[in-house]
Amino acid sequence: MFDSIKSVLVPIHREGHKFVAIFAAVTLILFLFIAEPLGWIGVVLTLWCAYFFRDPERVVPTDENLIVSPADGVVNLIKVVVPPKELDLGDEEMLRVTVFMNVFNVHVNRMPMSGQVLHTTYVPGKFLSADLDKASEENERQAIKIENKDGLQIGIVQIAGLVARRILCEAREGDIYEKGHRFGLIRFGSRLDIYVPTKYKAKVALGQLAIAGETILFDLDGEQNDLESQLI
Numbered sequence: 081m082f083d084s085i086k087s088v089l090v091p092i093h094r095e096g097h098k099f100v101a102i103f104a105a106v107t108l109i110l111f112l113f114i115a116e117p118l119g120w121i122g123v124v125l126t127l128w129c130a131y132f133f134r135d136p137e138r139v140v141p142t143d144e145n146l147i148v149s150p151a152d153g154v155v156n157l158i159k160v161v162v163p164p165k166e167l168d169l170g171d172e173e174m175l176r177v178t179v180f181m182n183v184f185n186v187h188v189n190r191m192p193m194s195g196q197v198l199h200t201t202y203v204p205g206k207f208l209s210a211d212l213d214k215a216s217e218e219n220e221r222q223a224i225k226i227e228n229k230d231g232l233q234i235g236i237v238q239i240a241g242l243v244a245r246r247i248l249c250e251a252r253e254g255d256i257y258e259k260g261h262r263f264g265l266i267r268f269g270s271r272l273d274i275y276v277p278t279k280y281k282a283k284v285a286l287g288q289l290a291i292a293g294e295t296i297l298f299d300l301d302g303e304q305n306d307l308e309s310q311l312i
Contacts, residue, residue: 091134091135091136092130092133092134092135095133095248095265095267099133100126100130100133103122103125103126104126106122107119107122107123107125107126108122110122132183132184132187132267133187133265133267134186135186135188135262136186138190138260138291138292138293138294139293139294140190140259140260140293140294141259141294141296144193144194144228144229144259145299145300145301146193146259146296146298146299146300147192147193147234147259147274147276147296147297147298147299147300148190148192148193148259148260148292148293148294148295148296148297149179149190149192149272149274149284149290149291149292149293149294149295149296149297150179150189150190150191150192150236150272150274150292151179151181151185151187151189151190151271151272151290151292152179152181152185152186152187152290152291152292153179153180153181153182153185153271153272153289153290154179154180154182154287154288154289154290155177155178155179155180155284155285155286155287155288155289155290156178156179156180156271156286156287157176157177157178157213157286158175158176158177158178158282158284158286159175159176159178159213160173160174160175160176160278161173161174161176161216161275162174163176163235163275164203164216164217164223164235164237166201166203166221166223167199167201167223167224167225167235167237167275168198168199168201168225169225169233169235169275173278174235174275174276174277174278175275175276175277175278175280175282176216176273176274176275177273177274177276177282177284177297178216178271178272178273179271179272179274179290180271181266181270181271181272186292187265187266187267187270188262188264188265188292189238189262189263189264189265189266189272189292190260190261190262190263190292190293191226191236191251191257191258191259191260191261191263192234192236192259192274192297193226193228193232193234193259194228194229194257194258194259195226195227195228195229195232195256195257196226196227196254196255196256196257197224197225197226197251197252197253197254197255197256197257198225198226198227198233198253199223199224199225199253200222200223200224200225200249200251200252200253201222201223202221202222202223202247202249203220203221203222203223204220205218205219205220205221205240206218206219206220207219207220207240207241208241215239215241215271216237216239216273219239219240219241220239220240220247221237221238221239221240221247222237222238222247222249222264223235223236223237224236224237224238224249224251224263226257232277232300234274234275234276235273235274235275236272236273236274236275237272237273237274237275238264238266238270238272239266239270239271239272239273240266240270241266241270241271246266246267247264247266247270248264248265248266248267249263249264250262250263250264251263251264259293260293260294274297276297276298280298280299280300281298281299282297282298283296283297283298283299284296284297
């Protein structure tokens with residue numbers, strides 16, 4: 081019982097404080113001046129807003145050869161593609177793993193590996209459903225290129241979805257991040273793409289639930305073997 085309550089009562093990301101305050105203020109107005117039943121609806125929505133912006137602590141693997149998921153959600157695409165030009169990663173194909181976040185997932189994004197941010201680009205676009213493959217090219221997005229101490233460069237792309245209307249990215253060119261550290265957030269419902277060289281083998285499967293900062297996506301010690309079996 082205590083563990084269940086503790087799992088809900090987690091810190092709220094600072095981006096969510098103003099939204100929770102707005103929802104709470106509207107709820108108070110509904111109770112005092114309009115109708116009590118609507119006030120209770122406001123209570124539910126306020127609690128949901130606080131739940132959406134929750135920011136739980138994560139246990140990040142310390143092995144620097146491990147690349148972890150940048151987002152909570154379901155792995156819904158694993159595909160070899162040419163990375164988008166805004167990542168500045170060249171024209172060679174890379175392996176892309178997509179993690180789709182619904183409105184009930186934690187939306188705080190974390191760095192998949194330690195390194196320095198080399199490049200960031202914001203691209204305005206549409207708000208198609210984030211689980212569609214074409215969302216990576218047509219939707220509003222924020223691209224980040226990061227390089228680790230061994231010179232490996234990977235790409236991370238925050239992509240807005242149907243409901244999402246705000247991408248928050250705190251990463252700036254020149255910033256140095258440790259793996260698992262928070263770098264942004266998307267509200268409300270979206271996806272993260274991560275691009276790595278094709279020689280590395282994905283450690284996740286389609287449909288698997290990923291946890292930001294904890295779930296291992298790639299092991300840099302292992303080479304890509306049976307690539308075709310991973311793709312869709």
